[in-house]
Amino acid sequence: MNNFMTILLHTYLSKMKTKSFIITTIITVLIVVGLANLSGIIDFFNKDNTEKIAVIDQSGVLFTPLEEQMKVINKDIHLEAYKGTEEGGETAVKAGGYKGLLLLSFDNENLPEATYKARSIADSAVPSELQSGLQQLKTQQAASQINLSPEELGKLYEPINFNQIALEENAKTEEELNQARGLVYVLLFVIYFAVIMYANMIAMEVATEKSSRVMEILISSVSPIKQMFAKILGIGLLSLTQMALILLVGYYSIKQNLDSMEGGFFEFFGFGDIPASTIAYALIFFLLGYFLYATLAAFLGSLVSRIEDIQQMITPMTMMVVAGFMIAMFGLNQPEAPFVTITSYIPFFTPMLMFMRVGMLSLPVWEPIIGILILMVTITILAVFGARVYRGGVLMYGKSNSFKDIKKALQLTKNE
Known part of the structure; x- marks a missing residue:
């Protein structure tokens, strides 16, 4: 036990002190x-950032109503009637006097049309808002041509009342789904990046010690299972330390800026009234997912002798994490899809997919429990198998970048 704690603390403290x-x-x-x-920050850089647009109104009547529309759509876009020629306006835009040049006219049906000229059309924000303002003008004029009153026009564009009602007794409401979607979205990213970053760190740690031949000394004094899990737990504690610091800073920063964050993202993905069970499942699946991939990374790292070979060896593991994350992103909009349900029981996808389903749906208790049991059994199998591979793998040197080395590692373990 003392050797186990020594390796654990050494891994934790040595990694914490590194510059990286x-x-x-x-x-x-x-x-x-x-x-x-x-x-x-956006407001700081955008202050006094009025976009001046030169307008040549060839119709003679469109400038004023468009100017009124733009005051409603975006007050930072300032339209200025340009008295010169089109060529002169183009020259002024090229010289930086204006953001762009807008030519207004009527088409054959006496409806508004426009041409926008700028130094570059890479910025689509201003043209898009100008087009929106002109579209409203066109709609108003088209309605007047067919004798529609403003009230009748308003009814045409009035949004339809569309309510969604869940028939299942324990099904979540639309508001609860939005809250769950926000939490699941954020935590999926946390699980994804944590697994990739810290599992890679474990593989790198094993490969680094092996390349320095320190492993030969350690393996003779500490059993491989203790050594492997000491490193996994040491880097696990390191990851929790780093994530706790980041989350505390994030929470404090959001709390200080809560007033300016009302609406938008925080309104659609409301984080209030989050069920305690969802938080508990997030923690459980995060820890199980970490141990699953960390165990896998540890024995894969033991198969390589050179640090530069580590990425090639763990690429399939990384691809599995990415695949699970992409399926989870798809499942946020269709959590009841059969494909998502089936793949949530595949161990390497379970941490993200089962958690996503638990957060988004009202599942019976047995489903997440089965997912947790599947993960625990898989971790146990990987731990037993991984310890055998680890024991033989750390004694293998030379170029090692093939999964055939697993068989060699097992043979070395038997021969000891």
């Missing part, structure tokens, strides 16, 4: 703070 861990943590915390203050 410190720099990564600082950068991630700064990104979280930046995202939490994003609206304020």
